[in-house]
Amino acid sequence: MIEFISKPWPWYVAGPAIGLMVPLLLLVLNKSFGVSSSLKHLCAMCSISKDDYFKYNWKNESWNLLFVFGIFLGALFVAEYIPTNELVGISTATVTKLSSLGISDFTGLMPSQIFGFDHISNTATLISVVLGGFLVGFGTRYAGGCTSGHAIMGLSMLNLGSLVAVVGFFIGGLAISWFILPLILSSL
């Protein structure tokens, strides 16, 4: 049991576990599974903008902010008490391809050559961390949801709009990973 918990989970354990978040949130809080609206509530909470878009009582959505605070805590707990020393179990094909593009460090969850404060002024880091984050915020509000709200909750409800959004997610993601990422990594 301990060994099972401490190892990375295969997809057929992790996927259903994530799927169960849908009924759990409905039964316990009567809320629809979704994460990205928290970014808007954070803006409203911090009064970062005077725009009408943020003129609502964010406290009515505090469950969502507490939920994402929980995500942070849950990850912290796992990192502290049940860490894995293994490398992320990506395929050898991916390791080969990333190596050929200039990635040499496969430890941790993200490549240290990009995601570190030491590299904050590098082009690859600025594009990945700063521009990437901006597009996540802008895009999720424009589309009205992210992987959890559209791909999992929306598709679970057989919502056509969510299917359109998920097709969009993959158009954007494929374009970046296939055509732009090699250019970004060439600056390493």
Next chain:
Amino acid sequence: MRHLYAVLLGALFGGILVKAEVLSWFRIQEMFWFQSFHMYGIIGSAIVVGAISLQIIKRLEAKSISGDLINPADKKFNKKGNLIGGIIFGCGWALTGACPGPLYALVGSGYGIILVSIFSAMLGVVAYGILKDKLPH
């Protein structure tokens, strides 16, 4: 109590995100390069479990623990907004290697630099708020 439950459910989700490795930039590139079934298996089986759960909740007319009927609202369908916004988010997903849930989980996993991404994402939301009336939806 509701506040505590929200934190606990978030913590459960955050823990799963780490154990499933879905918060890993490496996993996201592998997914977009179609080099493993892992991410597709996770998203696909999550949808199947979510959909079956919703059907059961609907058929049983289940109530939440506070006694209210569970009837989740459909998201508004904006044909252009969902597609264009989706494409923009997809670009951000591949660049950071993380969607919003994993962003918070990465900070918990010790990647402080992702706080910069979260702040950037908030600026992205602000930009959307300012521009939204001029954008096609």
